[in-house]
Amino acid sequence: DTGVSQDPRHKITKRGQNVTFRCDPISEHNRLYWYRQTLGQGPEFLTYFQNEAQLEKSRLLSDRFSAERPKGSFSTLEIQRTEQGDSAMYLCASSLEGNTIYFGEGSWLTVV
């Protein structure tokens, strides 16, 4: 499969724990994005990388959230000291320059 892949697909964690999600974009896509989606809402933009540079972060991304893309390929999204309000699906997407954005299957996070 050559699409965007995300891992894990599902994560249940206790409040206060840290979680990390990984995203492998479509190869050769230089742009990588993270979005968050809650039930009944469309995805909301979190952050965006062009190659290894993080070019924009949404105000939704509090200090507990950090994203990296160290070699310009895969990316990680870490949430520290999780809260119940962090429960959502975290979507990764990639594109080549300004072309169509392709989404991964998402990582469901449930904070209990």
Added chain:
Amino acid sequence: EDKVVQSPLSLVVHEGDTVTLNCSYEVTNFRSLLWYKQEKKAPTFLFMLTSSGIEKKSGRLSSILDKKELFSILNITATQTGDSAIYLCAVPLNSGGSNYKLTFGKGTLLTVNP
């Protein structure tokens, strides 16, 4: 404030019916509008529209953009149960020609009953 509004929020039809989904937008520096289909997982790309009045078509799905009235419609003819999904409309914001920062509507939940 930039926004994307979809209607209806949900729709139930029978197989074979034709449906029209609406998306209106208010954004600065409009470049394009995108439609995605989401079935319990990631959104899958359907169409990207940049020019008014030019219909894009893929099988039973078609879409058109009206930049004067600031809306787009997505039509699905001869619906099938496999069309049941959430249909999302999105517009890139302040993108300067790049489509990275998509603002999505809440989506239309379409249910097609046999």
